Amino acid sequence: MKEFIKKLPMQISNTFFCIIIFFSVISKLKGVEEIPVERLFQFIMLSVIGGALMELSFGECIFKNISDAKRVCIFIVPFAVITFVCAVIFQWITRLDAISTYIKFIGIFLFCGVLSVILFEIEHRIRGREYTRKLREYQQRSNKNE
Amino acid sequence: MLLELIENKLIKKTKVTIEYKEKNDTINKLIDFIERIDIFENSITASADGKLYSLDIDDILYIESVDRKTFCYTEDKIYELGCKLYDIEEKYGVYDYIRASKACIINLKRVSSIKPDFGGKILALMDNGEKIMISRQYSVILKEKLGLGGKHR
Numbered sequence: 001m002k003e004f005i006k007k008l009p010m011q012i013s014n015t016f017f018c019i020i021i022f023f024s025v026i027s028k029l030k031g032v033e034e035i036p037v038e039r040l041f042q043f044i045m046l047s048v049i050g051g052a053l054m055e056l057s058f059g060e061c062i063f064k065n066i067s068d069a070k071r072v073c074i075f076i077v078p079f080a081v082i083t084f085v086c087a088v089i090f091q092w093i094t095r096l097d098a099i100s101t102y103i104k105f106i107g108i109f110l111f112c113g114v115l116s117v118i119l120f121e122i123e124h125r126i127r128g129r130e131y132t133r134k135l136r137e138y139q140q141r142s143n144k145n146e
Numbered sequence: 147m148l149l150e151l152i153e154n155k156l157i158k159k160t161k162v163t164i165e166y167k168e169k170n171d172t173i174n175k176l177i178d179f180i181e182r183i184d185i186f187e188n189s190i191t192a193s194a195d196g197k198l199y200s201l202d203i204d205d206i207l208y209i210e211s212v213d214r215k216t217f218c219y220t221e222d223k224i225y226e227l228g229c230k231l232y233d234i235e236e237k238y239g240v241y242d243y244i245r246a247s248k249a250c251i252i253n254l255k256r257v258s259s260i261k262p263d264f265g266g267k268i269l270a271l272m273d274n275g276e277k278i279m280i281s282r283q284y285s286v287i288l289k290e291k292l293g294l295g296g297k298h299r
Contacts, residue, residue: 060282064279130294131260134293142254
């Protein structure tokens, strides 16, 4: 719990940064030039929830020894639901009667989820190779010293 | 018998040289004694099925503390140890044993691969295919030992 509280501010700020980047890109694509101040507060609120979910999913607090993919799922499913609720409440999306709205929303989250899993896996594998190489060197040194 | 002790901080392993004119019983006893010390230092006494075993420390994959009891795991068997985890760490820490968590010590010689995990942890794949998570606190020590800088994310 102590560790969770300690790491929470960092996770919130990371989530906030990602949300801002994401919404800036979407806004730019839609031709929107500015983000209203009240929307920033809405993003902060979402970041607090997202940061807590992030630490719960990727930290050691609750889930131990589970795969990267499972961690991403544990994070992304509730975060997608919460984001959708926020999007409806704060009117980030207005056309709730159009099926395309839901498809786009799920599509974006699915894409982000799959991309995250792939990137995490690639990054861990690359570093893992380096770690294992160093381990082999250590084992060889250790055997020579015997 | 003349005993000569030479302190040399440059050497990595202690070397014992026995210089004799003729090999006799005393020399043989001395050699036997020194060899036994080596065996004693590289082995650990453990029990299983009501029998006592002397295990080579290199045969042990990891040692775990469960319900105040200490168990060591080889590729095919689990043994119980009569000592606590910190005793093992103190006695065999100079070898290739390293803490993975508060309740587990792993033998680095029996790790087939390692991979970083979330929260600065490291996932170790043992020779028998078992996966052991090295906590953030101890992964820093492991990284330092392997020359990976000891930094964590």
